[in-house]
Amino acid sequence: MAERKYDKGESFRDRVSTVDKQGKRSWVYAHKPQGRFYNIRSILTILYVLVLFIVPFIKIDGHPLFLFNIPERRFILFGFIFWPQDVLFFGLGMITTFVFIIVFTVAFGRLFCGWVCPQTIFMDLIFRRIEFWIEGDAPKQKALDKAPWDREKILKKGAKYIIFFAISFLVGNALLAYIIGIDELIKVITEPFSQHVVGFSLMLIFSGIFFFLFSWFREQACTVVCPYGRLQGVMMDRDSFMVAYDYKRGEPRGVMRKNETRTIGDCIDCNLCVNVCPTGIDIRHGTQMECTNCTACIDACDNVMDKIQKPRGLIRYASENSIAEGKPFTVTPRNKVYGVVLILLCIVLGALLYTRTDxxxxxxxxxxxxxxxxxxxxxxxxxxxxxxxxxxxxxxxxxxxxxxxxxxxxxxxxxxxxxxxxxxxxxxxxxxxxxxxxxxxxxxxxxxxxxxxxxxxxxxxxxxxxxx
Ligand code: SF4
Ligand code: SF4
Missing domain, CATH: 2.60.40.10 (Immunoglobulins)
Structure with missing residues (x-):
């Protein structure tokens, strides 16, 4: 097994990156990412937001496309209604979904976290973006937090939290629409409060939870709470596809001097990959539980490589083994087998849906x-x-x-x-x-x-x- 010769101990693994030695929260001031992956994720975000807010309005024969009415135990998927009596479908569906998640993660790592997870998408590409727009990049945010409560700070913080709450309110309403249906939600909004005390309370609770999540709790949801993130350690291995630093190429790292002929590794120790990381880790230490595979460090490092005229990809999607062996990432036979298993699982789920009786x-x-x-x-x-x-x-x-x-x-x-x-x-x-x-x-x-x-x-x- 190849060793990471640059590691100076593994003390960074002793605690979560966002908690200091005294156990206090270390606020992450991530720099604004820029680059091709960030751009692609931004476009996908628009798509996801459209889907989130448009789907509750889509109806088939007057009924919602999706409904997850847990209190009334009434579920609609793709226009098909499901009942608690569909226990076989739910059981097989859940087992298939769990196996799918495990197989997908073993083969493709945390691709889901960076590209699909609503928490990452909303936090990194909507809420942080608004923060950059109002408060400026990370150093300005830090300075503003330290500054006294003068007019500028009150205006900026006030504007930010009003917008944060407005978006949280919209997201909370969207979530409620998936639970009670858009018609019922419209009634909650338009009819007297006294007729919809429960619905209105849920609307405020959901909005409050999202506001808390995105304005204060933020990356802690991924690094401390998310069970999927916690399970990475047992699901991923050295062939898993992940965001990884090529230490063979990058080390020994060192600052680059003007007109220097580089005789050491390609990493110029600029720390930009660390500065942009929304979970506050240094990917150069190797795979870490906190990494959400958001690709911000890839973009940051690619920009640096462009500037120093080195090939991109010092940080890239790769497997531990492909980096240790100095080879490009290839799809291993195991990953191919898992891919086939994933397709079969999708077919099983599709067949279950298709053969379900009315x-x-x-x-x-x-x-x-x-x-x-x-x-x-x-x-x-x-x-x-x-x-x-x-x-x-x-x-x-x-x-x-x-x-x-x-x-x-x-x-x-x-x-x-x-x-x-x-x-x-x-x-x-x-x-x-x-x-x-x-x-x-x-x-x-x-x-x-x-x-x-x-x-x-x-x-x-x-x-x-x-x-x-
Ligand atoms: S951005 Fe690239 S060059 Fe700069 S410290 Fe990170 S890995 Fe090294
Ligand atoms: S290490 Fe890179 S990919 Fe992982 S969370 Fe930090 S910036 Fe995102």
């Missing part, structure tokens, strides 16, 4: 009853059928035995079962057979549900007869 049924023979004699030559069994309609439309159905010699007799005589949209129905009925048709004590039978002429489900159950 009607859930449970059929039970009446407990404690055997069979009943019907006249001189027939026997019957009593059944209860429970139906759950998981769609947004009423579904009238009829139940017919697959065996034409059997007959269904409803208690109360209702030949059509109408299951209301998003509703339950329960019917009790007899299945009647001529005794000649029953050859065993327990016979497997099939009953089918029809919507019009279309068979939508076949139910299997057993029929008890008199023959032992």
């Amino acid at each position: 009607i859930d049924t449970t059929i039970m023979r009446a407990k404690g009853m055997l069979y009943q004699e019907v006249g001189a030559d027939s026997v019957s069994n009593l059944y209860t059928l429970k139906l759950l309609n998981k769609t947004f439309n009423d579904i009238p159905m009829t139940l017919k035995p697959d065996d034409s010699s059997a007959e269904i007799r409803y208690i109360g005589g209702h030949p059509e079962i109408n299951v209301k949209k998003e509703g339950y129905a329960e019917v009790t009925f007899f299945v009647v057979y001529h005794k000649d048709k029953i050859k065993k004590r327990k016979t497997d039978i099939k009953l089918s549900l029809y919507h019009g002429e279309e068979k939508i489900k076949t139910l299997k159950t057993t029929f008890l007869g008199p023959i032992g």
Whole structure:
């Protein structure tokens, strides 16, 4: 295993980068990043924000595209409604998602954190950007924090926190729209407070949480709280794809003098990669738990390399092994296998979604009853059928035995079962057979549900007869 000869001990790993030796918070004054990755992430941010705020307004047949109504246990994904009864789907879906996350992280490291995670995107590319705009770059922010509360400081801090709260309010409302739906949210906003005390309280709580998160807690969410970040140590290995410093090329580092012919490593120890880091770490120490793979250090170092006319990529996406062996990052056979596993998992999830039925049924023979004699030559069994309609439309159905010699007799005589949209129905009925048709004590039978002429489900159950 290659060694990092430049490491001067691992004491930086003794504590989180944003906490000092006394255990106090060290505020990170990150410099404004500039470069190609920052530009691409900025464009993606616009896309994400549009998606976040537009999706709640998208409806399919009058129903939201996504809804995660936890209090009412009502979930809509891509226009399909899911119920707690979809436990198999949820179970398999969650297992598939967990496996996906693990496999993805082993192969591609924290790509998600830097490019998709809403916390990183909002913090680095929206809230910090507003801070740069109002207070200036890191040194000016630091100076402003130290300055007395004069007119300029009150105006700047006031403007910043008003804008921060306004955005937190919008984000909080967007989140609420995914929980209660946009129509209900509009009612909360437009109707009297007394009619929506819970909704209005949630709106304020969410806004407050986001305001606290982005104005004060900031990178602590990634470095101290996020469980995904904490699990990196066990999920990533030396072949994982990550933001890494090429110590083979960079070391021994040293300041560059004017007109110097460089005989040492390419790192000129300018510290710009450290200055831009929003979690306050030095990537040159190697992979660290705090790194969110935000790419700010790549951009900073690439800009330095351009200036000193060295190739870009002293800090780049690479694996520990590719840097140790001095080779460009290649997709390893293991990563290819994981890629295939990821595709298969997506197919499994897609298939689960596709094969999910609109009607859930449970059929039970009446407990404690055997069979009943019907006249001189027939026997019957009593059944209860429970139906759950998981769609947004009423579904009238009829139940017919697959065996034409059997007959269904409803208690109360209702030949059509109408299951209301998003509703339950329960019917009790007899299945009647001529005794000649029953050859065993327990016979497997099939009953089918029809919507019009279309068979939508076949139910299997057993029929008890008199023959032992
Ligand atoms: S930005 Fe590049 S050159 Fe400057 S200290 Fe960091 S790694 Fe070294
Ligand atoms: S080390 Fe680089 S990629 Fe990691 S958080 Fe800091 S700036 Fe972002």
